[in-house]
Amino acid sequence: MHSGNQFDFAHFLTLENFRLAFQRLQTAPGSLYKELYHEDLKIFGLFLEENIKSLLNEIEQKIFKPENSYKIFLPKKNNLVRPFSLLKFKDLLIYQAVINTISDSVYDEIYPYYNNLVFGNSYNPSKSAENDKIFFFKRWKDQWKIFEQRTKEHYESGYEFLSEFDIASFFDTIDHHILHQILETHYQIDPQILTLLSALLEAFTGDSSYRTFRAKHGIPQGPIGSSFLADLYLLHLDLEMKESKLDIRYIRYVDDIRIFSKNRITSQKAIAYLDLLSRDLGLIPQVSKILFAEVNDIDKLLRHQKSKLSAINKEYKKKGSLRSKTHQKLKERFLNCFDENSSEEFLDKTLISFSLYKLNSDEDIKAIILKNWESLYIHFEAILFYLKEHFLEDQEVKRWLVNILLDENLLFHNLVALILKFFPEIEFIEDLYKRYMVNTTRHWLVQYFMFHWLYNNKKFELITSFSSENYFLNREAYIFKFRIYKDSTNLSILATSLLKNKDCLVALHGLYLYPLLPELNNPEMPDYNHYIRQIISQGPTNYIEHILKNEFLIENPRSFFESNMWSDKTTYKEVIFSFRQFFEYRGIDPSKSLLNLNGFNNLVYDKICHVLKVDKPANEYGVNLNSGCIKDFFPITNKYFTEINEQRNQRTEAHPYNKHGELRIRIDVYELENLFKKQKKALEEICGFDFRTYL
Numbered sequence: 001m002h003s004g005n006q007f008d009f010a011h012f013l014t015l016e017n018f019r020l021a022f023q024r025l026q027t028a029p030g031s032l033y034k035e036l037y038h039e040d041l042k043i044f045g046l047f048l049e050e051n052i053k054s055l056l057n058e059i060e061q062k063i064f065k066p067e068n069s070y071k072i073f074l075p076k077k078n079n080l081v082r083p084f085s086l087l088k089f090k091d092l093l094i095y096q097a098v099i100n101t102i103s104d105s106v107y108d109e110i111y112p113y114y115n116n117l118v119f120g121n122s123y124n125p126s127k128s129a130e131n132d133k134i135f136f137f138k139r140w141k142d143q144w145k146i147f148e149q150r151t152k153e154h155y156e157s158g159y160e161f162l163s164e165f166d167i168a169s170f171f172d173t174i175d176h177h178i179l180h181q182i183l184e185t186h187y188q189i190d191p192q193i194l195t196l197l198s199a200l201l202e203a204f205t206g207d208s209s210y211r212t213f214r215a216k217h218g219i220p221q222g223p224i225g226s227s228f229l230a231d232l233y234l235l236h237l238d239l240e241m242k243e244s245k246l247d248i249r250y251i252r253y254v255d256d257i258r259i260f261s262k263n264r265i266t267s268q269k270a271i272a273y274l275d276l277l278s279r280d281l282g283l284i285p286q287v288s289k290i291l292f293a294e295v296n297d298i299d300k301l302l303r304h305q306k307s308k309l310s311a312i313n314k315e316y317k318k319k320g321s322l323r324s325k326t327h328q329k330l331k332e333r334f335l336n337c338f339d340e341n342s343s344e345e346f347l348d349k350t351l352i353s354f355s356l357y358k359l360n361s362d363e364d365i366k367a368i369i370l371k372n373w374e375s376l377y378i379h380f381e382a383i384l385f386y387l388k389e390h391f392l393e394d395q396e397v398k399r400w401l402v403n404i405l406l407d408e409n410l411l412f413h414n415l416v417a418l419i420l421k422f423f424p425e426i427e428f429i430e431d432l433y434k435r436y437m438v439n440t441t442r443h444w445l446v447q448y449f450m451f452h453w454l455y456n457n458k459k460f461e462l463i464t465s466f467s468s469e470n471y472f473l474n475r476e477a478y479i480f481k482f483r484i485y486k487d488s489t490n491l492s493i494l495a496t497s498l499l500k501n502k503d504c505l506v507a508l509h510g511l512y513l514y515p516l517l518p519e520l521n522n523p524e525m526p527d528y529n530h531y532i533r534q535i536i537s538q539g540p541t542n543y544i545e546h547i548l549k550n551e552f553l554i555e556n557p558r559s560f561f562e563s564n565m566w567s568d569k570t571t572y573k574e575v576i577f578s579f580r581q582f583f584e585y586r587g588i589d590p591s592k593s594l595l596n597l598n599g600f601n602n603l604v605y606d607k608i609c610h611v612l613k614v615d616k617p618a619n620e621y622g623v624n625l626n627s628g629c630i631k632d633f634f635p636i637t638n639k640y641f642t643e644i645n646e647q648r649n650q651r652t653e654a655h656p657y658n659k660h661g662e663l664r665i666r667i668d669v670y671e672l673e674n675l676f677k678k679q680k681k682a683l684e685e686i687c688g689f690d691f692r693t694y695l
Contacts, residue, residue: 007105009192018052021096023134033222040089042588043508047535054531066091068206072445075377075412085220099225106187119147120254121231147253154249155298159260163267166289172218175282210442237277316358327360356382361390384422413443420449428457451476460484482513504531552680575603590672591652598648601641636685640678
């Protein structure tokens, strides 16, 4: 098997490839894993092109070095854990860009086997339509339906003996050297890409939050790109089985292998051969999950009754809850999952998870959850979702939660993390704080979700004094420190320290949290992180003109925004920077976008007053707007600037409460879009005014 080397290191090292990698991380399925790097998507995406250019330069200059991952451990059955490797965002982005290039390179070779021999992780190459390629994988539900259909076809063609084969700790046992050989020998992947991939994979086996050794086996669970590498690794095994002389039908969905034969002895031979092949790849079969069975009822095997769940899902999406009749039917099935003698599969994983996200409030459901929760570790997040949705103020639930938090013999610390995530309103427990935040622990996810809990309990000093070597913990702490600090001096000191940090994501976080830092306009700050200097040195001198012409469709932005209009160059830089922040933040963080828009409008308003020699009645921007002192010249501008200023005061983090004393609700993307249209009309009025007669 060979492919052309058209997708080489030069193809990997392009702005387009990294932009696509970023989009694919954005569109990855939602999960706890994605939630933990979601903040980084916003931070890095604010000045995406500049940040990608800085990263490409690091790789080209061989400055970039991958870092250890941060491990989190989620419960599995039988009291074991599944490790997930949370990568630093630069590493994650580069890893995805590498996978993009490899997947494009091998696509023509492996495409014929999808939905034929292999199902599940069917990916979209970069040459796919724009709306498709931003998703790395095609819809898994479509692939699963085809897999089930092919299962039935093989059975109905006379292959009535089924063997199922499972690999123990599959992701953790993938051998880097064997993977390298497969990619090099079978697909002729560029050696530079393979060298980088090997360095990434080895680094990711280490744990930054706990002293562990680096290894030459194991790929990180969590990133979407890992599933592709795993699939490619197993394809070697698939093809060997396909070419075997045994009278079998072989199909695989991710790592779920099904072998159909016409008799038991052929099934046993197939499993024996598969055992040898898997060991050639350094993989170990999971003996307890190897199955031989003669299938008498294929529909029962495929459990077609679960297809009824799709109708329930449609009803839930349409109404936001279930009708009483639907609820009762689903409730009955849910309760039967806890009865070993019922028609439902005992502790049916799919049905339990589905039900907890759909069922209405019900005391019987609550009761069986609280009674059986120790058998439902893998569903604990779904349990907490249901209880928060329907029993937030229930005293029995509160006591149950606190008892788990205080249990010193708790098997999975991840449960504590999830309780604090879903119920940060729980009262402060000093012993809990000391156990997880004061003492050193590898269970850093508990600490991560503790910040919101501490903030809700007004334990501000415990947050402001926090420091750690863990990037994710520090990032969360910075967010709450910026909420806690009230005076601009403390905010400026903290932001400046972040901007100087050697870690680019920390520095970009400083820019994200406090974008109006005055010193930021000084490009001569040599100790700022080089990513920040790259952004500043871009010096958007024509940025406003470019955006107003191409995005706002304003014909003559130079009438007001050319540099000659602004004698104070520091103010002019601030105008440009504020506008850029407003425009870049629009789809990322509407609240911060609105803050920057209002700051931009304030500077524009002051400049209008200065040029027209209008006396402002006060130093406060809001008071001047309400006075209407520019209304005769700019009625539209005065009206919409006033509305935007009011929204800034009521709907952003500038104030915790609105004018009615209620907790403010931050503006969303759609509401900001309405203000954007009004801002456009105001700028059209300003740029259409002849200021020359007043200069």
